[in-house]
Amino acid sequence: MLYSQVSFIFLPFLHSMCYFMTKSFTLTFCAPFILMGARYYYSRKVILNYLDCALHTDMADIEAYYMKPTxxxxxxxVLQGQVVGIVAAQGREDDNTLELRRMSVDxxxxxxGIAKALGRRVLEFAMLNNYSAVVLGTTAVKMAAHKLYESLGFRRVGDTEDYTLPGMTRSLLERLFFQIRYSRYRLQLHEE
Incomplete structure (x- = not known):
């Protein structure tokens, strides 16, 4: 969203500067496409690195990360014999909270209603295990995800504007072409 607002303001300036510096209509015409291509390339690179990181950590050994720890x-x-969604819950002893992680629906x-059912299952698990709160962090850009968390009772407790995903190198070009907001949510179940 922010990128599109900046682009709308910045594009005419970019065109003027590009033409002023190069005196080339061709380069001036191609500049937005070059920038969009760079944005696509770096966004894809960051997301693929993030997925690779996830597939080599907790998602590589779900049993060790999520099933064995108390x-x-x-x-x-599962719907009609097909996996359609997942969710993980990871207990944090230091503050007696349960972290909702890896929620995803095909x-x-x-x-x-699959995501809502998965979310409710995590909340039930938290109450059965006497956690004081359930927390989560998300980089979801779709408002539907945020509305889902709020419908389950979560309240947004903070945002980080320029979040670094696991697997990011934070190179100058990555920072220029890929920025993401990280939102933190909390659902207080009971006071300690």
Missing amino acids: GSCFWVA SRFRGK
């Missing part, structure tokens, strides 16, 4: 768990939603099955 107070943690992992659920899979895009073909969104809007059917």
Whole structure:
């Protein structure tokens, strides 16, 4: 959203500067496409690095990260014999909270209440295990994800504007072409 607002303001300036400096209509015409290509390339690179990092840490050994530790768990939603969603819960002893992690629903099955059912399962698990709160962090850009968390009772407790995803190198070009907001949510279950 912010990128598109900046682009709308910055593009005419960019065109003028490009033409002023190069005196080339061709380069002036191509500049936005070059910038969009660079944004696509670096966004894709960052996201693929993030997925690679996830697939080599907790998602590489779900049992060790979520099933064996006391107070943690992992659920899979199955519909007609097909996995359509997942969610993890990881207990944090230091502050007696449960972290909701890795919630994902196959895009073909969104809007059917699967994510809400997975979220409720995590909340039930938290109450059964006497956690004082459930927390989560998300980089979701779709408002539907934020509305889902709020409908489950979560309240937004903070945002980080220029979040660094695991696997990011934070090179100058990555920072220039890829920025993401990280939102933190909390649902207080009971006071300690």
